[in-house]
Amino acid sequence: MPIRQLKVSGVRNLQPLDLSLHSGVNFIYGANGSGKTSILEAITLMATGKSFRTSQLKHVLQLEADGIRIEMDVSDETFGDCHLDSLRLKGGDHLLKLNGSVLTSQAEATHWLPVQIIDPTTFKLLSGSPEERRQFIDWGVFHVEQSFMDQWKTFRKQLKQRNAVLKQKEEEWLPVWNKGFIESAQVIDQHRRDYLKRFKPEFERILNELDDSIGVSLAYYPGWDKDSALEEVLQRQKERDMVLGYTQSGPHRAELRIKVDKQPAAEILSRGQQKTVVAALKIAQGAMFQQETQRSTIYLVDDLASELDEKHRFALCKLLEDLKCQVFITSIDKDKLTDIWKPAASKVFHVEQGHVREDNPAQD
Ligand SMILES: Nc1ncnc2c1ncn2[C@@H]1O[C@H](COP(=O)(O)OP(=O)(O)O)[C@@H](O)[C@H]1O
Ligand SMILES: [Mg+2]
Structure with a gap:
């Protein structure tokens, strides 16, 4: 390209x-x-x-x-x-x-x-906010799945509406908005899950080629307690959501957890090792994009x-x-x-x- x-x-x-x-x-x-x-x-x-x-x-x-x-x-x-x-x-x-x-x-x-950037600030992909890692996953999904952008926009709309209902304390309307919110949340979640499942082996292969002494694991967190259905979580967090005026759980809170021996990689690895891991993430993403789209x-x-x-x-x-x-x-x-x-x-x-x-x- x-x-x-x-x-x-x-x-x-x-x-x-x-x-x-x-x-x-x-x-x-x-x-x-x-x-x-x-x-x-x-x-x-x-x-x-x-x-x-x-x-x-x-x-x-x-x-x-x-x-x-x-x-x-x-x-x-x-x-x-x-x-x-x-x-x-x-x-x-x-x-x-x-x-x-x-x-x-x-x-x-x-x-x-x-476009993928590897520059002196990219180690922040490990140490920065979850949003950076969420955007990383979404780059992959966006460039592979043509429909993802529209689905993401739909989800943002649902989230905005649900938050407006929470702010207005219109509790009786919540079940109505929850339905659409959950449906579009699941679409986003499924795309990210599928993507990461395919991505992981590619990442491991590339990291191994760059440096076979660094052992890193990737774990996907969907944005809510992974052992519960989103519906249940929303129900559980309803009161607090209303106090806060926004939705605490959902795909807008998803995260890619990058770990070494169960600890956050950013806390364990040297700066140089962090850069190597980030380079591996980015190259793996490009390699996978190429395999899946021939671009x-x-x-x-x-x-x-x-x-x-x-x-x-x-x-x-x-x-x-x-x-x-x-x-x-x-x-x-x-x-x-x-x-x-x-x-x-x-x-x-x-x-x-x-x-x-x-x-x-x-x-x-
Ligand atoms: N808005 C601007 N208008 C004009 N010059 C700028 C502006 N912002 C930065 N610069 C200058 O442009 C140069 C930017 O260089 P940069 O691309 O960072 O260089 P390099 O990557 O080669 O070190 C610097 O010399 C800086 O002083
Ligand atoms: Mg420069």
Whole structure:
């Protein structure tokens, strides 16, 4: 699923760029603060509608610029070719187009661009809030199950309505709303369960290839006491739900528990080991996505050298190469990248104070 051409303007310190990318590996190197991460940030902005660095897009907008414009030509193994065009104005308006037609939701663009990020903050997938791990599972389900987005929206609606009833203390209406809530909760739960069941062996295989000394187990928690039916739990928690004015249990509270010897992995593993586990989770997800959809993930690996030591870096690069997907890897030092890994097919880009240039383009 490679991005063939990438145009960006108005992002951080980047000068307007127009790059022909490689469908395999794209190395990006340059000094600290030159703009490497900003290139990955622009790709993510198109792929997810968000930045992975900030929750406030105004910080991504270049100082003095009127808006952020990102355009991409994408070739997909299944969907064919497309042109994505996103314009975000300073005032907050966003115009997103697919082949010239305006899109009303980010999800369509996201479907075209299944992106996974491995960067210096990704260890937070283990130590951060349950929401991060819930989103991790849902990335997989969303990209594999076409219907999941609509089902998730239905569930959110049911949850909102139930919460409104709780806030209004309209107890007599609860059984009516419970029914729809439980039905859509079970659909979401089943998707996540099925997904993780298939995901676990893939994760174990990949983690073993990256580092066979780390033993990690994955346990799914649906968002309510697993030994009880959701209906029972809602009944049990009714009084408290009404006091709180929201629903304490349900798929909105689901969690992927990542453990080592029954303890949370984030409490036991070293930072480096945590990074390895997160890399394994993300690569396993891309590998599974590929097996199940015959499409491939785009990997954005930021600051690889600071992420992992040489042995793990090499193992990670090998796994990415085996996936034969499009990869973007940044590093301060060109040699740190190209010395350990010489993929058959790659392009190298150099970033200098916001200017991005391809190294030796004539040789490609
Ligand atoms: N909104 C902005 N407008 C202009 N420049 C910015 C903005 N936000 C950050 N910068 C600058 O852009 C650069 C961002 O670099 P970054 O992509 O993080 O570099 P690298 O990943 O190569 O270290 C930094 O030099 C920073 O000072
Ligand atoms: Mg950076």
